[in-house]
Structure formats: structure tokens, C-alpha cells
Amino acid sequence: MDARVIADEDRVPEFVAALGRGGAPSEGRAVQRILYVTSEMADYVKAGGLGDVSAALPRSLGQRYDVRVLIPGYRQVTSREEDIPVVARLPAAHGLPACELGRIDCPDGLTVYVILCPDLYDREGSPYGDESGADWADNDIRFGRLGLAAAQIAAGVPDLGWTPSLLHLNDWPSALGSAYVAWAGLQTPSVLTIHNLAYQGLFDPSRLPGLGVPDSAFGVEGVEFYGKLSFLKAGIVYASHVTTVSQTYAREITTPEFGCGLDGLLRKLDGEGRLTGILNGIDESWDPRTDRHLESPFDPNDLKGKKANADEVRREFGLAVSRGPLFAVVSRLVHQKGVDLTIESTESIVRQGGQVVVTGRGEERFERAMQKLAERYPAQVGVRIGFEEQRARRMFAGSDFLLMPSRFEPCGLSQMYAQRMGSLPIARQTGGLADTIKDGVTGFLFRDPSLGAMLSAIYRAVDAFGSRRKLNAMRRAAMSETYGWTRSAAGYCGVYDRALAGPSQ
């Protein structure tokens, strides 16, 4: 069945007006329908930046398209919503079980379809693993089911009354969706966004039959990656268009240094004009004038309130009262984020009269090393292992600087949140960090992933801290940067429209 034929027949010109946002589409023009497929959505569950993006981008695109979200029915979703009405049933295929499709209508008008399959999703833990951090052993089935559900919806599901014109897939957990579409002979175009190339969803080939991967697809031209099945590679091979979350990262991933073994394939895509970098935005709730989680509001023209937030953060982390600079770390504690460099630089920061507050969760060795620093310098270093957004907000608002020495960073959101809250990022010049921080104007960039390079950026920051005029000028510049979703949404519109127009465009 050609899903695009169905899409053109089913006109919904009243859609935008019904949402009360944007203008009505021009007379007689069909509103294209986008199914945004994701494994995280901050409304319900967030393990990292993908959750933020999935909550904001579909809403932002709602002015132009009829965008609906598809997510697995994790416990965090089903326990939050009273009764989720079942709107369709999706049949089993291969080793992937049958499931029901629920529908949630968010108060702001966004429709979220939920895959109701308690055996796969109703568990205590994160979307990807149990409470100890170990990946679920059946993640191939859990996320194969997500990709297949997307393709089944694209094929047209009886009773649903809605068939997407395009699938927008995100990262490896939904990437198999574009492969299922291709293997079923559907014409529905798909866009795959890579939020992090380092996570590829690799599985043993013994899993192929359960997922219904055709033998012919398991080769270098298809879904095989060094003898394993790669969900992400499947998405890259079969999607109509691939995007990633900054222009610099889009260039970087075509090189062996950042390409995680997929740079050859990505270079080919780039050569065909099928790889695009679109910077993420941040939503409007990140505003120090109105954020009710802060101790005191402030704005670029009146920064007095920032001090009250700093005092509160010091209290919360049990640090000594101080007039020195306060550095924050809000991060997954993993190699990508250069946490080892942060740990190594902390002693120097303390010697210069600074204090460091850390909130994060991740690899045990980094968690332990951070906690050791806090034990060694209890008045200067505070560490909270965990993930709590409100604390993160207070830290961005209260700190003077954010440490983000990422080894690679597809986009990065923390540095944008920090700037909006007047905290100047000290970051490596890579990926989205290079695209969102102006060195010496809104933050401090360094090139080499080395302690020496990071310390020289920290010295520059401490120096700026010594001049109230310079510091406040930089804070004002950082707070005035615009990182809204409008610009990003326009980028996705361009990509969608090209993919919808077909391969020859």
C-alpha cells in the first residue's frame, strides 16, 4: 500500500486552527502528517537530551504539520495517565508480540500514541536498563517492537483513522522503523535524527529471525556492522534523509575520528545531499525571569538575583560561604562528557579559590571519583549522584561557570541552559558546543581534550571573574543568545518537505 496516496486524500485543514496555534493552512492544501517516534519524552521519562528534544520539537512543528508522537508504554507513562484509551491493535510479527495502541491527548493538543505491551515495557528502571544500569537483555525486541509499530502505523491501521505521510525516527531505538517500511515495500519516507552516533544498538546475529530481518539485508550494504546487527546502521541505510543535531557534528561524523566506524556510509550520504545538521533549541521554560524553581528571579539588566541563587546552591550542597567562583557540572557521568578531565581539574579550581557542584549519574568509577573529591574538600566540592531537573535548574542559575569538556558533543543542551541562566560554559570546541558558544564572549572554548588545555580555559574564566564589568558583560551576552525552537523547526520543515517530495528532489 502506498501510504502517501492515503495521506493526500485525507485532508485536515482544520487541524492547526483546532490547536489554536499558527495559521490555518492555505485552502485545499493537505496538512502532512508526521509520526515522531522516540524512546524518551520529557513529559514522562528522560534519560538525557533526547527526552527534552522529543517534548519540544513535535510541539514546535505542530504549527506546520499534524505531528503525533509514538512512544513505548513504560511504567512512567502508564502510571502517570489514569486510563489510556485503546485506539488500535497491532498484530504480532516474527518474534515481536502483538500489542495495543493507546492514545493520550495532552492538554496543549499534542497527540501521543503509546505502545501498550506490559511484558516489554512495564518495568522499574530507565527506558534502556534496570535500576543497576544494566541494559535490558531483550532491548532488541523492546525497540524492534517500537520500529515495527511505526511501520505498521505507516501501512495504515484499521480503526486508527490516521496514517502518517512521514516517519521521523530518533536514534537507534526507533531506527529499525525505516527498515521495516522498506522491507514491507511501503513508500512512506522517513527521516532519522542521530542524537548520538556512539550508541548504535548492536545485537548478535542470532537475534535476526526474531526481528524478522531478511537474510538478504544482513550484509555490509545493509544492517550488518562487523558481524553484528546494527539498528542505527539500518536506520541510516533505509531512511530517506538523515539529520544530526548540529552542523559541526554533521561534518565531524563523516571523519574517522568521530564516525564510530560509520563515517564511510555517512560520507556517501553527505555526497548525495542526504545528511543535514540542524541545531537543537531549548524551550521557553528556561528563563531566569520566570522559572519558579529558582530562589530568586533575575534578568540580563538586573543580575542581583543571581547571588541569592548561588547562596542557595552552596547551602543545598553544604559548601562554605564564599565570594569565589562557583563551577557547576550537570551531566551524564560518562567518557563522552570528559568527566575524567573535570575530575582532574577540580583540585586546581579549589586551589584558585573556586567551588564545584556536581549532579550526575553514570559510570560507577566516575561517580566514586566525584564522591571522593567531595569527601576530600567538603567545603568546596558538593556532589549529588542522581538525576533531578529542578536541582539542575537551580545549579545553572546559581553557578558562574559550567564545566563541559566533552570529547564529542552532537549538540549539547546543558551549555545552552547555562547561558540562558547567565552561567558561562567552559567547553571543548567540538560539535554543538562549537556552534553555540562564542569564545571570550558567551563562554570559554578550548581545543585539545587535555588537562592543560582545559586548565588554561579555566584560568581565563577565573580571570574574567575578577573583573565584575567583564563578567557581567559576558553574562548579558550569554543570556541574550536565542536558542528557541523556531529556527530548528524551520530546518526540519525543509528536510521533511524534501523527503515528502520524493527521492528525485
Ligand SMILES: Nc1ncnc2c1ncn2[C@@H]1O[C@H](COP(=O)(O)OP(=O)(O)O[C@H]2O[C@H](CO)[C@@H](O)[C@H](O)[C@H]2O)[C@@H](O)[C@H]1O
Ligand atoms: N544528573 C542530572 N540531573 C538533571 N539533569 C541532568 C542530569 N544529567 C543530565 N541532565 C540533563 O539532561 C540533558 C542532557 O542533554 P545533553 O544534550 O547535554 O546530553 P545527552 O548526551 O544526554 O544527549 C544527546 O542528545 C542530545 C539531544 O539531541 C544532544 O544535545 C547531545 O549532544 C547528545 O549527546 C540536559 O537537559 C541536562 O541538563
